[in-house]
Amino acid sequence: MIKHTIHSKNMRPLAIDQKPLAAERRVLLEHEHIPDMNKIDVYASKGGYEALKKVLKTPMTPDQVIDEVKASNLRGRGGAGFPTGNKWSFVPKTKDKPHYLLCNADESEPGTFKDRVILEKLPHMMIEGMIIGSYAIGAAKSYVYIRGEYQYAAEVIHNAIQEAYRAGFLGKNILGSGFDHDMTVHRGAGAYICGEETGLISSLEGKKGWPKLKPPFPAVEGYLRCPTVVNNVETLAAVPWIINNGGAAYTKLGTAKSTGTKLWSVSGDVNRPGVYEVENGISFRVFLEDILGGMKGGKKLKAMIPGGSSAPIMTAEEAMKCTLDYESIASFGSMLGSGGMIVLDETRDLVQVLKNLSEFYHDESCGQCTPCREGTGWIEKILHSYTEGEAHREDLKLLDRVSNNMMGRTICVLADSIAMPVQSYMKKFPEEFERYLKKAG
Amino acid sequence: MAGEKKVKITLNGKEIEVPAGQNLVDAAKDNGVEIPHYCYHPGLSVAGQCRMCLVEQEGNPKLQIACNMKCSDNLKITTNSEKVTSAVQSSLEMHLINHPIDCPICDQAGECGLQNYYMKHGKYHSEMREHKVNKEKVVDLGDHVVLDKERCILCSRCVRFTQEVSKTSDLGIFQRGDRAIIGTYNDESMKGNYQVNTVDICPVGALTSKDFRFEQRVWFLDEAPSVCSGCSQGCNVSVHHKKGKHIYRLKPRFNEQVNKWWMCDKGRYTYKESNYDKRLSSAQLGGIDLPFEEAIQAWTTDLKVLLAMERSDEVGVFVSPHHTHEELKSIIEVLVSQFGITKFYAEDIDAMVKADAPIDGFLYRSDAYPNSRGFLKVFQDKKIKLHSVNDLTAALSKGSINHLVMFIPEGDRILPVTGKIARAMKPDTFVVCLTPQKGATDQFPGALSLPSLSHYEKTGTVTNHMGLEQSMMAGFKMFKESHSVQEILGLLSSRYSDARHEKGRVGT
Numbered sequence: 001m002i003k004h005t006i007h008s009k010n011m012r013p014l015a016i017d018q019k020p021l022a023a024e025r026r027v028l029l030e031h032e033h034i035p036d037m038n039k040i041d042v043y044a045s046k047g048g049y050e051a052l053k054k055v056l057k058t059p060m061t062p063d064q065v066i067d068e069v070k071a072s073n074l075r076g077r078g079g080a081g082f083p084t085g086n087k088w089s090f091v092p093k094t095k096d097k098p099h100y101l102l103c104n105a106d107e108s109e110p111g112t113f114k115d116r117v118i119l120e121k122l123p124h125m126m127i128e129g130m131i132i133g134s135y136a137i138g139a140a141k142s143y144v145y146i147r148g149e150y151q152y153a154a155e156v157i158h159n160a161i162q163e164a165y166r167a168g169f170l171g172k173n174i175l176g177s178g179f180d181h182d183m184t185v186h187r188g189a190g191a192y193i194c195g196e197e198t199g200l201i202s203s204l205e206g207k208k209g210w211p212k213l214k215p216p217f218p219a220v221e222g223y224l225r226c227p228t229v230v231n232n233v234e235t236l237a238a239v240p241w242i243i244n245n246g247g248a249a250y251t252k253l254g255t256a257k258s259t260g261t262k263l264w265s266v267s268g269d270v271n272r273p274g275v276y277e278v279e280n281g282i283s284f285r286v287f288l289e290d291i292l293g294g295m296k297g298g299k300k301l302k303a304m305i306p307g308g309s310s311a312p313i314m315t316a317e318e319a320m321k322c323t324l325d326y327e328s329i330a331s332f333g334s335m336l337g338s339g340g341m342i343v344l345d346e347t348r349d350l351v352q353v354l355k356n357l358s359e360f361y362h363d364e365s366c367g368q369c370t371p372c373r374e375g376t377g378w379i380e381k382i383l384h385s386y387t388e389g390e391a392h393r394e395d396l397k398l399l400d401r402v403s404n405n406m407m408g409r410t411i412c413v414l415a416d417s418i419a420m421p422v423q424s425y426m427k428k429f430p431e432e433f434e435r436y437l438k439k440a441g
Numbered sequence: 442m443a444g445e446k447k448v449k450i451t452l453n454g455k456e457i458e459v460p461a462g463q464n465l466v467d468a469a470k471d472n473g474v475e476i477p478h479y480c481y482h483p484g485l486s487v488a489g490q491c492r493m494c495l496v497e498q499e500g501n502p503k504l505q506i507a508c509n510m511k512c513s514d515n516l517k518i519t520t521n522s523e524k525v526t527s528a529v530q531s532s533l534e535m536h537l538i539n540h541p542i543d544c545p546i547c548d549q550a551g552e553c554g555l556q557n558y559y560m561k562h563g564k565y566h567s568e569m570r571e572h573k574v575n576k577e578k579v580v581d582l583g584d585h586v587v588l589d590k591e592r593c594i595l596c597s598r599c600v601r602f603t604q605e606v607s608k609t610s611d612l613g614i615f616q617r618g619d620r621a622i623i624g625t626y627n628d629e630s631m632k633g634n635y636q637v638n639t640v641d642i643c644p645v646g647a648l649t650s651k652d653f654r655f656e657q658r659v660w661f662l663d664e665a666p667s668v669c670s671g672c673s674q675g676c677n678v679s680v681h682h683k684k685g686k687h688i689y690r691l692k693p694r695f696n697e698q699v700n701k702w703w704m705c706d707k708g709r710y711t712y713k714e715s716n717y718d719k720r721l722s723s724a725q726l727g728g729i730d731l732p733f734e735e736a737i738q739a740w741t742t743d744l745k746v747l748l749a750m751e752r753s754d755e756v757g758v759f760v761s762p763h764h765t766h767e768e769l770k771s772i773i774e775v776l777v778s779q780f781g782i783t784k785f786y787a788e789d790i791d792a793m794v795k796a797d798a799p800i801d802g803f804l805y806r807s808d809a810y811p812n813s814r815g816f817l818k819v820f821q822d823k824k825i826k827l828h829s830v831n832d833l834t835a836a837l838s839k840g841s842i843n844h845l846v847m848f849i850p851e852g853d854r855i856l857p858v859t860g861k862i863a864r865a866m867k868p869d870t871f872v873v874c875l876t877p878q879k880g881a882t883d884q885f886p887g888a889l890s891l892p893s894l895s896h897y898e899k900t901g902t903v904t905n906h907m908g909l910e911q912s913m914m915a916g917f918k919m920f921k922e923s924h925s926v927q928e929i930l931g932l933l934s935s936r937y938s939d940a941r942h943e944k945g946r947v948g949t
Binding site for chain 1: 489
């Protein structure tokens with residue numbers, strides 16, 4: 001049982017405007033504003049668990065479920081953007097080992113807080129998606145791995161799971177289909193790296209949250225060395241809609257390669273920071289003006305980080321040209337990532353922003369791979385002395401060389417997560433770094 | 442191995458045939474290509490952390506780690522491209538930025554992975570201008586091992602060893618990032634009989650052996666292949682000695698069948714029994730040094746008198762399975778075939794062999810002799826009955842043995858047995874001790890003592906518990922005056938023949 005502690009009082013549920021703005025397209029968040037949507041009866045009154053009934057009572061075969069998700073072209077919303085249906089199809093059809101579905105609710109990328117809305121307000125949508133996903137991959141057990149700081153959300157999920165058990169959506173012989181499934185919430189202890197797919201698996205296994213070598217891939221050898229699928233909260237929450245409306249209907253939303261909608265969590269120098277759901281392909285300009293209410297204090301946009309703090313930075317010009325989908329953002333050398341957008345105005349010192357980020361990644365490196373363990377600390381130290389009035393031109397070359405040597409050289413991508421910002425900040429905002437050189441003389 | 446499936450891989454443009462599924466690091470090594478690595482060890486699971494073994498794989502834009510690659514057909518690998526060498530240099534640089542580089546006071550210097558790779562793959566100028574991360578030094582991990590957390594490169598070999606091999610799970614990695622450290626839970630001491638293996642596999646000077654610490658610079662050491670004397674397992678070892686005058690340490694030597702890469706701590710310290718300070722350095726009579734030649738003469742004279750009077754049954758010989766096949770053979774050739782001596786005494790080796798079993802579930806076994814199987818076989822083949830120690834003490838106190846030849850190996854373990862024999866002896870019994878150890882002669886104050894070679898100086902063969910005959914090829918000598926059993930008995934034999942010949946000549 002999850003005990004109430006003082007922290008849960010401090011962490012109030014996230015509030016979202018009840019009335020959607022014109023440019024928003026609420027698919028997952030359609031009923032988010034309805035009071036008590038985290039209660040099973042309210043959720044059911046809005047069509048909740050109909051998708052599960054469709055799957056188990058029709059019945060659809062696991063392969064049909066996978067095909068439907070494949071048809072939707074739903075891509076993983078945690079950051080990597082891997083097609084979900086494909087991921088599910090990699091799980092062996094054999095049953096010599098138990099299969100597991102893990103829901104990644106660790107949401108630890110700085111700037112990212114979009115899963116929190118689903119976890120707190122729409123827990124049953126995610127749970128329904130998890131049960132359907134588990135059925136598709138033949139998993140009798142699933143876990144919600146939730147970040148330690150999300151205590152309130154963990155309580156909501158825990159209660160929702162209990163409700164689902166009582167309603168017969170979890171447990172033995174669900175809806176008379178013969179499919180058994182159990183679900184548990186597991187709270188993390190506050191490490192960024194435990195949001196990494198295999199770091200999460202290690203942590204759930206009771207070990208230090210060290211990412212694992214691939215191969216073997218989790219689909220073959222994951223949690224407890226059994227076939228495992230790890231999906232993001234938002235990804236799983238999209239599954240009931242896709243089952244109800246069909247994969248084809250989902251592709252009608254968004255762009256050809258970035259189907260559906262995306263939840264964006266926006267922080268920084270805008271008038272209305274928060275979580276918004278939009279159709280993929282909406283232009284950043286419209287997003288900024290119509291949804292975010294423009295720049296705070298009427299200041300000028302300097303830069304935008306689209307997909308969480310580890311995504312390469314974009315200049316104002318690039319941002320204004322881009323549309324919010326995987327391809328457009330990638331064409332500017334960045335990535336959609338988790339959809340944790342950080343907007344920075346003209347007053348922001350990007351070297352300081354980078355230094356701040358480097359402190360975070362240095363602190364969070366698990367210490368397993370040498371280039372990351374040593375490199376994250378080194379980058380922080382160089383940036384520290386650079387900003388403390390000892391800036392040398394060689395420092396920039398060194399930063400470039402060190403970050404370059406960290407990229408693509410480690411088990412997981414934490415090293416890349418600081419190397420990419422270093423490279424992109426230096427490349428796109430050289431004048432920010434020059435200023436320090438001038439100051440130092 | 443016969444029947445093993447082979448695959449063809451291309452390594453640096455050269456097609457080679459290797460066993461299917463072999464680890465790429467090992468396959469390359471077998472074919473003369475060194476892929477640098479710290480965390481990979483063939484005896485442990487793959488960690489893939491040090492990122493030193495990065496190689497280029499055809500068809501893969503990203504550099505891959507060789508340690509996590511198994512050889513399969515059509516694998517095309519490049520280890521010498523500019524892309525790879527600069528990546529290796531960069532990984533090495535990352536290992537070194539926070540390393541204290543205190544080589545002048547580090548025991549690992551001379552056999553250090555960081556030094557070796559720096560000379561091969563590094564040779565750059567350090568650009569680390571910031572303060573290094575400081576960590577705890579001289580951390581006591583128990584009876585055998587000392588840890589320097591600053592020198593540690595966190596390769597996790599020691600951690601995996603305690604999890605996978607010794608199964609003690611003593612060590613773990615605490616903290617994260619560049620604050621990560623090796624340690625034990627609650628700062629407890631390491632446990633078990635296999636702790637120093639962690640020192641062997643530590644590629645840097647982070648884990649050092651208390652026994653070897655600050656004792657000797659490794660580049661002054663010579664290595665001699667031998668077999669551990671500690672028990673019937675017969676772990677293959679390297680004897681690290683300085684010019685044959687002083688043994689500094691034993692290290693396990695790989696043998697797939699016997700000990701793989703490991704050895705136990707008890708066995709590791711058996712060299713101390715062989716070392717110079719425990720040794721009989723000169724022949725002695727009644728505790729007074731005398732020239733070796735004179736000692737042999739004295740032995741020959743007494744033996745000659747007895748044998749001339751056809752009293753060979755008054756000669757008793759005490760032997761032990763500490764001896765090699767070659768030594769036992771020469772004992773039988775000279776003492777039995779030439780002199781007709783038949784009374785051999787030993788501990789109940791048969792019972793020891795029957796009860797022989799692993800003590801700690803791994804290498805260390807209950808039979809404390811290195812050659813018990815070989816010993817029994819030699820005597821059985823020659824149909825020579827081995828009498829018990831009680832038989833010997835009874836014979837000695839009755840006075841039916843008047844000339845006693847004691848082959849006493851090194852080590853304290855034998856002393857209770859030899860002490861019992863010494864106490865049973867009548868004062869006028871002529872005793873010859875062939876022994877490397879000083880302690881044994883103290884029990885026989887009136888004896889004629891001849892310094893023989895210690896186990897780790899010997900060249901010869903021993904048979905381990907699984908019947909495997911293994912060679913020891915040390916072949917060095919700490920003391921000029923000490924000789925192998927074969928040499929001593931050979932001298933005795935020739936001196937005896939000379940003496941008999943002279944006597945005959947005088948007589949005619």
